[in-house]
Amino acid sequence: MTQAFSIQVRRVYDPPGPDDGARILVDRLWPRGVSRERAHLTLWLRDIAPSTELRKWFAHDPEKWSEFRRRYEAELDDNPAAVAEIMKIAGQGRVTLLYGARDTQHNEAVVLADWLRARN
Template sequence: MTFDIAVKRIYEAPDKADGQRVLVDRIWPRGVSKEHAALALWLKEIAPSDELRKWFGHEPARWAEFRERYRVELDGNDEAVAQLRGLLGEGKVTLLYGAHDEAHNNAVALAGYLRGTG
């Protein structure tokens, strides 16, 4: 099954084309109101563990290993993954994150995991 998944910084303005907006960070992003976020769901349970998040530290050199470690965590997180796949079965989902790095963050890794490409 192919899913319609987008990835976007939560600081970008919501758009009707986003579909269901899901925040996939464990920590609420600074300076973002719940109204501005326009979330369908805050699925903090699907975020990387605090230990993994702190180890990664958004260091691009650790990206490949971070993705592998996060994949292992996701493989053991059936409930949260099933909840997100359920939303994807209803249509487009935009995974939201707060990190500055648009290429190396948990939402990008999670989208790859859900697509079966990473």
């Protein structure tokens, strides 16, 4: 039996924690005002982020959240290379998915974490 993924979600603007494990930025765009040193990234996996079209359509509007989740999950289903990369890392230990959005409940990292957990 495989061990369940240990995945947490955190804003890239928050200081790194001692229990972060691999820190993966899952935004397509680099977050404003954050240096690479301050981000303490293991990996910037832009290819796992929502498409530019989906990101612009969603615009972090909570009213569009359900549809955003559905569309982004469909994009993940169609993105086996990026998914394989993140699953390989998640299979090796704790992973912290980093995002830049202000909204801590309605962002791609939340969707991605749930999606990954459902597949493990």
